[in-house]
Amino acid sequence: MNKTIRSSGRVVIYHVFLRCLAESQAGQVLSDIEDVYQRTADMTGKSVNTVRKIVEEGEKNNGIFSTPGKNRKGRPKKDLDNFDLCAIRQKVHFFYSVKKQVPTLRNLLPVVREDLGYDGSREHLRKILHSLGFSYKKCKTDRSALIEKPNIAAKREQYLKIIMENRNLPLELQKEIIYLDESYIHSSYKLKKCWQSVDVSGVKHNISKGKRYIIVHAGSEKGFVPNALLIFSGTNKNDDYHSEMNKYNFTKWVTEKLIPNLREPSIIVMDNAPYHSVVLNKAPTSISKVAEIKLWLLENNITFEDSLRKPQLLMLVKQHKPEPIYEIDHILGDHGHTVVRLPPYHCDLNPIELIWGIAKHKIASVNVGSSDIKVAAEQAFSDITAEDWKNSCKHVMKIEKEYYDRGAIMYEQMEQLVINLRDDSSSDSELEYSSDSEGAGSSSQNVSFSGIEYLDESVFDSSD
Incomplete structure (x- = not known):
């Protein structure tokens, strides 16, 4: 050749x-x-x-030639194990969280060389960062940082545990997972681009958004729940569409359109909207009057001194506050259904978000001239197939597995890193201090336990 x-x-x-x-x-x-x-x-x-x-x-070389510099030896590449990789990842987080500085290859390289003994080149470090899942691209919103807060991460792990345990059951024992949500659409919702020419003007956008319609629906891998679609016009044009959906409207939809059309006990997945989370056993808060707080303590058989002031009474409430019982959970539970709430900031775990996108595209494609947007919406939802739902659920299952697998590796590596750093950072003075008395050792333990208690309180605090 x-x-x-x-x-x-x-x-x-x-x-x-x-x-x-x-x-x-x-x-x-x-x-x-x-x-x-x-x-x-x-x-x-x-x-x-x-x-x-x-x-x-x-x-x-007997007539054999090589390209100059092709076999040039670069800097020695360090053989990195999982601990080294985790340590480099933590250094990137260190720049953001502690130094409050954007990490670049230029300022990250000397840090990992000095602190971790890294002896590779800058280009090698770039490849390591890529292998760890980092990429140098346009900045995102703060969602990625929010979802790794301890209380949010704990709720995500709890959610994934329930969902994946159900998926791992034999098929005949699995409960159907029903996803519900609310969205909205304006009567002027149209495609942003279309084919047009000098003679054919195409679709024209209205200056006014027009009437807003609130949409409520639910579905699963098998498709939409039959007869569960609710579309009604909103009257408030200024506020967020959630203001149109309240406890009364949502409860009415659940009792009249959702429950009657569910064939068997199911897992109902919903987000944390206020009307989804109306608490039956609500505990007093800082805006409650002292008399109300004392009455709640008495009703729950919690003893207290009558001379205690409001801050002390609220501390007692916090210590004895029960797990919240949500009204909608109680209603669905009476019919054999289990409610599971999405962790905050995790709309990517709800496949109905993808279904909204499909439906709105269908609506926009037929909204030409003076179309009836409600009729167009009803037709669009009827055109969405079980295959669309199956593909959307399949996509969400992939994301669930990524979260689950990443969590198992990340938290194990973080724990290993904390343990190793704690061992390496022990100085002689610290050892002398801790060996002075038993009290010093117990003090250290108490600090550790108090950290765990703080985490537990933030995880299960219903105010989040």
Whole structure:
């Protein structure tokens, strides 16, 4: 097979041709035939010294040549284990959380060299960051930081545990997972781009958004829950559409359209909207009056001194506050259903969000002229198939597994890193202090336990 001649080789061939053409036109050799190096230089357009070096290399390697710099040895690449990789990841987080500085290869490299003994090059560090899942791209919102807060991460782990345990059951024992949500659409909702010309103007956007319609629906991998679609017009044009959906409307939809159309006990997945989370056993808060707080304590058989002031009474409430009982959970539970709430900021775990996108595209594509947006919406939802739902649920299952697998690895590595750093950072003075008395040792333990207690309180605090 013929090899491709690179541009540099083509230039040499062209120079040889021009030299041979010139000699042909002159009818004689234009340089001393005895001076081989000069003749070669004249023909190839290279200097005599270059020709000599190439000839020496050819004689030394029996006519075999290599590209200069191709086999050049770079800096030694350190063999990194999982701990080293986790430590580099933590250094990136350290720049953001402690130094309050954006990490770059330029400022990250000296830190990992000094602190971790890294001896690779900057390019090698770039490849390591890519292998750890980092990429240098446009900045995102603060959602990625919020979802890793301890209380949010704990709720995500709890959610995934319930969902994945159900998925791992034998098929005949699995409960159907029903996802519900609310969305909205304006009567002027249309495609942003369309084919148009001088003669055909295409779709025109209204300046006014027009009437707003609130949409409530639910579905599963099998498709929409039959007859569960609710579309009604909103009256408040200024506030968020959630203001149109309240406890009364949502409860009415659940009792009249959702529950009657569920064939068997199911897992109902919903987000944390206020009307989803109306608490039956609500505990007093800081805005409650002292008399109300004392009455709640008495009703729950919690003893207290009558001389206690409001802050102390609220501390007692916090210590004895029961797990919240949500009204909608109670209603659905009476019919054999289990309510599971999405962790905050995790709408990517709800496949109905993808279904909204499909439906709205269908609505916009037929909203030409003076279409009835409600009729168009009803038709769009009827056109969404079980296959659309299946694909959306399949996509969400993939995200669930990514969260679950990433959590198992990340938290284990973080724990290992904390333990190792704690061991390595123990100084002689700290050892002397901790060995002075038993009290010092117990104090250290208490600090550790208090940290755990703080985490537990933030995880299960219903005010979040």
